[in-house]
Amino acid sequence: MAIDKSLQTGSTGLLLLRLLEEQDLYGYEMIELLAERSNNVFSLKAGTLYPLLHNLERQGYLTSYERAAETSKVRKYYSITPKGNRFLREKESEWGHFTDAVNRVLKGGSACVVQA
Amino acid sequence: MLSKPETEGTPKEFAVYLERICGQIRWKKAHPSIRRELSGHMEDQMAEYISAGIPPEEAARKTIQEMGDPVEVGTRLDHSYRPKVDKGLLLAAGLLLLAGWFLQSVFSMPRITLLAATVLGISAMLAAMKVDYTIFAMSRRTGMTAYFLYNAVIFIFPVFYRYDHQSSYYLIFSVAVHLFLLFPLVLCGVMYSFRNQGFSGFLLCGAMAAFSLFLMLMVRGSATLVVLISSLAVMVMALKMEWFGPFSKGKRAAAYVCMFVPLGVFFLVLLANGKVHRLLSIILNPSIDDRNRGYIYIVFRSVLKSSQWIGPIDSVATPWGNFPLEELLRWNPDWILIWTVARLGWWTLCVIVPLALLICLKGFHICQRQSGELGKMISCAVVVTLAAQFLCFLQANLGIVYMIPYPFPFLQGNRSIIVNLLLLGFLLSVGQRKGLDEPAPDKNSSDFLYVKQPLAFSVRRSGQEIDVSLKLRLPEGKRHGPKEKDIPLKPD
Numbered sequence: 001m002a003i004d005k006s007l008q009t010g011s012t013g014l015l016l017l018r019l020l021e022e023q024d025l026y027g028y029e030m031i032e033l034l035a036e037r038s039n040n041v042f043s044l045k046a047g048t049l050y051p052l053l054h055n056l057e058r059q060g061y062l063t064s065y066e067r068a069a070e071t072s073k074v075r076k077y078y079s080i081t082p083k084g085n086r087f088l089r090e091k092e093s094e095w096g097h098f099t100d101a102v103n104r105v106l107k108g109g110s111a112c113v114v115q116a
Numbered sequence: 117m118l119s120k121p122e123t124e125g126t127p128k129e130f131a132v133y134l135e136r137i138c139g140q141i142r143w144k145k146a147h148p149s150i151r152r153e154l155s156g157h158m159e160d161q162m163a164e165y166i167s168a169g170i171p172p173e174e175a176a177r178k179t180i181q182e183m184g185d186p187v188e189v190g191t192r193l194d195h196s197y198r199p200k201v202d203k204g205l206l207l208a209a210g211l212l213l214l215a216g217w218f219l220q221s222v223f224s225m226p227r228i229t230l231l232a233a234t235v236l237g238i239s240a241m242l243a244a245m246k247v248d249y250t251i252f253a254m255s256r257r258t259g260m261t262a263y264f265l266y267n268a269v270i271f272i273f274p275v276f277y278r279y280d281h282q283s284s285y286y287l288i289f290s291v292a293v294h295l296f297l298l299f300p301l302v303l304c305g306v307m308y309s310f311r312n313q314g315f316s317g318f319l320l321c322g323a324m325a326a327f328s329l330f331l332m333l334m335v336r337g338s339a340t341l342v343v344l345i346s347s348l349a350v351m352v353m354a355l356k357m358e359w360f361g362p363f364s365k366g367k368r369a370a371a372y373v374c375m376f377v378p379l380g381v382f383f384l385v386l387l388a389n390g391k392v393h394r395l396l397s398i399i400l401n402p403s404i405d406d407r408n409r410g411y412i413y414i415v416f417r418s419v420l421k422s423s424q425w426i427g428p429i430d431s432v433a434t435p436w437g438n439f440p441l442e443e444l445l446r447w448n449p450d451w452i453l454i455w456t457v458a459r460l461g462w463w464t465l466c467v468i469v470p471l472a473l474l475i476c477l478k479g480f481h482i483c484q485r486q487s488g489e490l491g492k493m494i495s496c497a498v499v500v501t502l503a504a505q506f507l508c509f510l511q512a513n514l515g516i517v518y519m520i521p522y523p524f525p526f527l528q529g530n531r532s533i534i535v536n537l538l539l540l541g542f543l544l545s546v547g548q549r550k551g552l553d554e555p556a557p558d559k560n561s562s563d564f565l566y567v568k569q570p571l572a573f574s575v576r577r578s579g580q581e582i583d584v585s586l587k588l589r590l591p592e593g594k595r596h597g598p599k600e601k602d603i604p605l606k607p608d
Contacts, residue, residue: 027153028160046157047184050150051192058196063487076153 012044013052014095017061017080017088026075027053053078061087127176130158133186140190143197145248150193158183199548201245205478208471209540212526215468219456219528233530237537244541245548249494252305259309263324266302270295271331293339294531296332297505297522297539300346300497303328307350308490311359318360318371322351326378338519342508344379346500351375353496357489399517403435409518415439416515419458426461450521452528453513468527472506475525479503482547491546498543502536 019025019033027049034042056062061084068074080088134154138147158179165175183189213234220227254262270292303325310317325347332340354360355371363371386392398405402413414434419441422429432439441458444451456464479499486492502525509521523529525536 026156028157045182045184046154046161047189047192050154050157051189051196054150054193054196058200060485073156073159074152075156076149 011095012042012048013056014088014091015042016049016052016056017084017091020062020078020080021085021088024077024079026077030078056084060084127162127172129176129180130155133158133180133183136186137190137193140187141194141197143194143199145250146193146197154183201544202478202482202547205475205482205540205544205547208474208478209526209537212468212471212475212524213533215471216527216533219452222460229530230533233533237534240534240538241541241544244538245545247545249491249542249545252301252308252494253490254305254309256309259306262302263306263328266295266299267328267331270328270335289335290531293336294522294535296335296339296343297501297535299328299332299343300350300501301494301539301542303347304350304490304493304497307354307359308493312361314361315363315367315371318355319374321354321360322374325351336520338508338512338521341519342501342504342522345504346497348375349500350493350497353493357492359489395517412518413515415444416454416513419444419454420515423457424461426463428459428461432458449528450509450523451513453509453524454515468524469510472510472524476503476506479543482543486546495543495546498539498546501539505536 015034016030019030019037025033027046030053031044031046031049034044053062057064057078061081062078063081064076064078066074066076134151137154138151141147141150161179161182162172162175165178166172170178217227217230217234220230303321306324307321310321313320329340329344329347332343352372352375355363355368383392398410398413402410402417404410415432418434418439419429419432422432429441432441441455444455444458453465453468476499479495479502483492483495483499486495505522505525508519509524511517512519512521523532526533526540
């Protein structure tokens with residue numbers, strides 16, 4: 001199912017930080033992993049991904065380093081920083097409150113618990 | 117999941133596409149790294165399409181389409197890479213400059229030279245930001261040339277000073293003394309060019325630093341103290357970052373011994389001569405030397421004792437009667453802070469000292485958050501040089517230990533303003549780049565080395581043991597260390 005782009009806006013950074021919390025990744029891996037985990041709902045374009053990654057790095061949420069992959073091709077890997085981890089926790093909590101509120105409204109005011 | 121067949125070469129369209137992206141990014145030094153990263157991504161994407169059975173030309177077209185509009189992508193990347201000047205740091209330095217202007221107008225000092233110094237200093241700061249701190253990523257030849265030229269300049273001035281220090285050479289002497297403040301940056305450049313040279317590289321850099329400091333000591337001891345503190349800071353940092361190579365614990369301890377033991381011996385010699393003992397005695401009881409340094413201590417302490425929180429004091433009572441305050445600046449304009457406290461009140465210190473503290477904290481923050489090692493070194497050199505000047509000036513003006521200090525950075529002293537704004541420019545250039553100009557560190561570099569072809573392979577037998585060594589051509593850029601290296605191999 002295609003998702004309205006406006007729903008993704010602002011949450012892409014959160015998704016990337018969540019992926020990087022598990023392991024260091026390079027850009028192409030992130031796109032593939034994101035598509036795989038979301039059953040192809042999130043198909044991020046490289047033109048969106050890299051400016052976002054570079055921005056997160058400038059803000060100190062990520063660091064990067066170059067490493068030769070198995071194919072001996074040198075790739076730029078991204079790694080989450082402690083500051084990025086704290087930011088992720090905050091954003092996860094915000095997202096939980098937001099989706100909870102949206103679900104409450106959609107369900108006509110009945111209680112709905114959403115995991116943060 | 118992610119092992120993709122590699123494409124044979126990069127299509128020409130990719131280069132055109134990447135060129136259009138880079139065309140939107142104003143910071144040109146970021147281009148190679150962005151081009152490399154995006155090119156790698158496009159190659160992966162194209163390989164994926166080809167493995168799905170799409171012909172190469174169609175795969176290249178689809179890859180570019182998948183990447184998005186180059187102007188839009190480039191513009192967004194340009195936003196990420198826009199240099200961000202540390203406004204807090206700039207504001208604190210600007211406020212100190214304004215405070216200097218205020219003091220000059222209050223005390224009716226000549227302002228035309230201050231105006232010229234401020235204009236020149238701001239130009240120097242902007243030039244340093246434009247040139248960028250990566251200028252100190254020197255090759256061996258450039259590093260050594262910079263070192264010898266620098267020493268030639270500071271060696272010539274002491275000779276002039278010795279023979280004619282009362283004449284117009286004072287101007288040249290004063291310029292030389294302020295040039296000392298640039299030494300820690302030169303030392304960073306020299307040490308950068310000696311990276312991976314082992315313990316001998318460290319010793320050579322240390323000897324060169326000691327020689328320059330000795331020349332400075334011939335001119336002015338208090339100035340040398342500031343440079344010594346910042347030089348030690350950058351050398352300790354170079355050892356911590358393993359610039360000379362990974363040292364064992366023993367070698368690292370030996371390096372610290374080489375740095376600090378000669379200093380200890382120097383102070384012990386002073387102590388043995390009784391100079392330190394006499395200095396301490398005068399500090400504790402200035403009246404034992406009431407014709408020289410002791411007199412100054414007595415005057416300073418009397419002025420500070422009489423000063424009020426707000427407002428001027430009318431007179432300063434000393435053992436010799438009332439002291440005329442105007443005498444202070446006639447002795448030396450560097451006593452401006454104590455004079456300010458006397459004429460305006462202690463509140464002036466409560467404005468000036470926090471601004472100096474803010475500059476130091478901001479500088480340390482820039483240093484601490486750097487991922488690039490050269491940026492870390494340069495910011496450390498600048499911030500320790502500034503902090504040492506602040507401290508020496510404050511303690512001298514508070515009558516703790518007598519010395520002729522450097523003027524308070526950014527507040528006074530025309531030559532001081534120019535040199536310190538230049539230093540600030542380099543600090544700001546580090547802050548706005550955050551190490552992105554430097555090659556990204558490779559986490560695996562210490563574990564694996566890919567060698568295309570060894571230059572020589574030698575086996576040497578000594579008794580029961582066999583030494584095996586390999587001569588390699590190292591895959592380093594033109595600015596990085598030696599091209600060849602002998603590596604001993606362990607039998608296992």
